[in-house]
Amino acid sequence: MNVIFGAPFLNPEEQVEDAVRSISYLLDNHSDYIVLFPVNIKPHTLFMDLYQRGEYHPVPIRIMADMLLDYFSDKLEKINVAWFGDRSEEGVIPPAYCRICGQRTVYLFQQYNMLETANERKIILQQIRRLECNCNANYLSEKKQGNIYDRVIQYYNLIKKRGELDEKN
Numbered sequence: 001m002n003v004i005f006g007a008p009f010l011n012p013e014e015q016v017e018d019a020v021r022s023i024s025y026l027l028d029n030h031s032d033y034i035v036l037f038p039v040n041i042k043p044h045t046l047f048m049d050l051y052q053r054g055e056y057h058p059v060p061i062r063i064m065a066d067m068l069l070d071y072f073s074d075k076l077e078k079i080n081v082a083w084f085g086d087r088s089e090e091g092v093i094p095p096a097y098c099r100i101c102g103q104r105t106v107y108l109f110q111q112y113n114m115l116e117t118a119n120e121r122k123i124i125l126q127q128i129r130r131l132e133c134n135c136n137a138n139y140l141s142e143k144k145q146g147n148i149y150d151r152v153i154q155y156y157n158l159i160k161k162r163g164e165l166d167e168k169n
């Protein structure tokens, strides 16, 4: 089963909660193979539109290490990570890599996927956590205004307005 990390209209903290809820649900329902996908922003999508307005930012992959460690450290053998920056496609904006710790994080996530036991994987995630950098804290401090319903409605209104403008031209 696939789980997305980086749902739109959410604060970074809410994005983490959202992924944690989805993974927990799958584990509770005996899913043995879960793949966590951080959002890659593709052309002609809602994500790209939000991104171009400055309302969506690529998710930093390092947060996923903390999330997996904090919530699923004894179930890691069931959770794989894909499209975390190990490959790229033209026109697609991958998850964010910090200039300081990004390269190392990508390398460690590659190792993570190659290992099989929860314990081996946990050690890799702990190595990511220990990388000296404060990019996680910066990311998590970002906040959006209003509740999720207001944010979505606001966005729909914006699309509507743009549609009306297009019709006039």
Ligand SMILES: [Zn+2]
Residues within 6 Å of the ligand: 098, 099, 100, 101, 102, 133, 134, 135, 136
């Ligand atoms: Zn960093």
